[in-house]
Amino acid sequence: MRGLCTMLFLLVALPFQISAQSSSSILEVGKFSTATEGNAPPAGWKPLTFKKIDRHTTYRLVKDEDAVVVKAMSEGSASGLTKDVKINLKEYPLLQWRWKIANILTKGDVTRKTGDDYPARIYITFEYNPDQLGFFDKAKYEAAKLFYGQYPPLAAINYIWESTTPKGTIVPNPYAEQVKMIVVESGRVLINQWVNEERNVYEDYRKAFGEEPPMVSGVAIMTDTDNTGESAIAYYGDIVFKKAE
Secondary structure, eight states: OTTHHHHHHHHTTOSOOOBOOOSSSEEEEEOGGGSOSBSSOOTTOEEEOOTTOOSOOEEEEEEETTEEEEEEEEESOOOEEEEEEEEOTTTOOEEEEEEEESOOOTTOOTTSGGGOOEEEEEEEEEOOOGGGSOHHHHHHHHHHHHHHSSOOOSEEEEEEEESSSOTTOEEEOSSOTTEEEEEEEESSTTTTSOEEEEEEHHHHHHHHHSSOOOOEEEEEEEEEOTTTOOEEEEEEEEEEEEOOO
């Protein structure tokens, strides 16, 4: 589906925002392990669907290895789950999560629109900051605010499980240059294994965009196969932001 990443970029932070203010060293964004098994989205998370895509990825809370997690199943489909948060990366730069996939996508390719599908991705959006834009970009964001009711995010990072691209690769999304794709895992070696991840989002943003990051405005999970027409199954565990030690 053309423009999926662009639409996700625009939509993921559009509902009301939940401010994540805490004196704790950890901000729990997705505490799936404390949820109850069932079909409803986890508390605080909302379905993210797209008008031009009739087939949606399904998300269920299931028990896997004695913990409740989110199971995603995609069959030539695309949709996600999103949560609005407001996080200062200078205070909470570290993002931790765990995930597991059942397969990679044979046609997946982070550099091509036709391959812009992933069995698993964590999507981080950043709020609009007019001080970081020129006149024409400001005008575009003002127009978007009139249409959507509030400013869309300024930029986004996708942490992805890719098919063949080497880990550590950072490239612009083929649909939207303001969305940067960061390959966290690649290939089939770790298929059907839970993998724990940690990223310094503050440093990743500076490396990807060459400037200081604005506030985080939202987090989404998504398993999508609409471009490749393939199938994928993924599992998402708890997602937290942490202070640096």
